[in-house]
Amino acid sequence: MTNSATSLRTHLCGELRTTHIGSTVSVCGWLARRREHGEHLAFFDIRDHSGVIQCVVDRTVDVRSEYVVRITGVVRQRPEGTANDTLPTGEVEIGDCQVEVLNIAEPPPFPVDSRADDVDENVRLRHRYIDIRRERMQRNVRLRAKVNSAIRRAMEEQAFVEVETPFLMPSTPEGAREFLVPSRKEPGSFYALPQSPQLWKQLLMVAGVDRYYQIARCLRDEDLRADRQYEFMQLDAEMSFVTQPDVLAAIGRAVTAAAKAATGEDIPPIEQITWREAMERFGVDKPDLRFGMELVELTDVFAKTEFKAFASAAAIKGIRVDAATYPEQAAWGRGRLDAITDRAKQLGAKGLVWLKVAADGSFESPVAKFISAPETAEIIGRFGAVAGDMILIVADEWSTTCEVLGQLRNDIGRPPVHEGPYRYVWVVEFPLFVGLDPTTGKPRPGHHPFCHPHPDDLALLDTDPLRVRALAYDLVLNGWELGSGSIRIHDPAMQRTVFNKLGISDEEADRRFGFFLQPFRYGAPPHGGFAFGIDRLTAILAGEENIREVIAFPKTQSGLDPMTNAPTKVDPAQLAELGIRVLPPATK
RNA sequence: GGUCCCGUGGUGAAGUUGGAGUUCACGCCGGCCUGUCAAGCCGGAGGUCGCGGGUUCGAGUCCCGUCGGGACCGCCA
8 A cells, every 4th residue: 555645645545544643644535424513523534445534624615425535634543532443544533634626426326335235236237436436346356356466476486378369269169159250351251259268278288388377358158147257257277298186286376376365364275076976975066065965875775665756766865954054944844845846846856855854753744655664764864864854855867866956955055155164176087978969879078079088997988988087177166166177188099089989070070170180280298277267266255146246347147238238239331341231130 | 048036216125905106214405513433403305116008997016018137947068
């Protein structure tokens, strides 16, 4: 703060302390609040990004909410009994104030303080320049800058080189939907904005850059969510002559540095869990380790069951909503139970069985009569359930059972983002392929088709491709997927093999990925990399549920900007120059 | 593409069984006030109940559509 002085100000509002008593100071800022006591005494709270200082004015001045002012006066101790211990500057005030109005202002559309947290977000976004004046938003904006800065420092200390990559690139239809940019010189042709710099960074490895990083803007034309915007920032990195542990260590240092810069706290070494274990125990590939309620295996319990819904199920698992930790949820009545059953069905389950543990150790449930006494005892035993607990069971394909329960576990037990410790975890050994493409009958890539298979599973490529693990990994924090990466295939023969499994012929590979594959014939080093989302990391470190709160000018869920009204219609002449004619909207 | 919730002065809310644009708080404007601190007291202004249609003697309230916002599913290799 010491170098914030300018020709107009000597100090920031929020930095004045008892050590400044006696100094003549000038501060500049916005009038946050005015308390008038007649024409001979008024208190002005002046706000800048650093905080608020009380200024005492002994004459009438027409200064209103959010007027931009410059105050000059002498810092003094507040009189006995009038200090404000809720304010960092509360022991002092600026007295004998000269007030200079630098600019007038209309009354703001919402209070420029924490009360605006309850204001319709659309209104906040329409006047984002006022919203960001608030302490919360200033904190978030500055926290984000700290995160960026710490990441840069950590990457550079590890000999990563920042390289900027093109924004205008060819369209590559794989993966996320792209934003297209029409070419003026080649009407009918389009550039695509990068979904990520994936292509470029691997070429930089072929180019001998050795370690690349970039705090890169990525654009994806997919529907928006609390943790997704059209444009978002990633720490994008790639390294040569590495194996998986090298990449995890390097990225781990960057995340650790960012977390330290944001919270001041060191984080312990990041633990690892395999994808399989994450699915078995938490039912998701991005487990929130802040709470228990782990999935419990029940398939064998019902091996010989009379209960038809369970008899033929491939996998049966359950979670226990323990009444001590979740008294409200464990006691849910029929309405809430119906709602969560609907939720389970929406997620793909055929149904959901709920069992309430009665005082005598029996189950209260519409299906209790189908569950034998030995089965009941075994279930109670496996969960360690006690009276009052509720048990939710799904019986389905393995992946559906895990995924549905994992989602219900999150719905019921997940703490708010600002709560609990930060639990970072590497999820490793993702499957190389996930499921079969319904049209081709071939496996689909789990991450992307350039992911290196796990060396221990190469033999399975021919016999059981869906069981092949990849050298692919995700970084997860408190149930949020921060990012993912992999060791890449650098050997053209291996690449051909994987394409072959995906049902992509040499010719098709050449056609679709030729510009990318050809360079690999000129000596590609073994390499791997990673990218993680800075918006998401910053949001969690800021304790925000929504990444919009850590983005200065975000879009709404429907992709609009309430401030600029983007996207807008454009002049027909502009379209003509680009060779574009807009079709009338499709009618139903 | 789908499911659910929301839309009432500048802001946040309440509005009962369908019965007058009614109410509360903050803000705003004017007045008073010499130690307040999201000051206090007095007075005042401010509305296309998102928009359109329907039902009804009568709609903020019920129905349909639409626009906008949010959460989620699909989607995000």
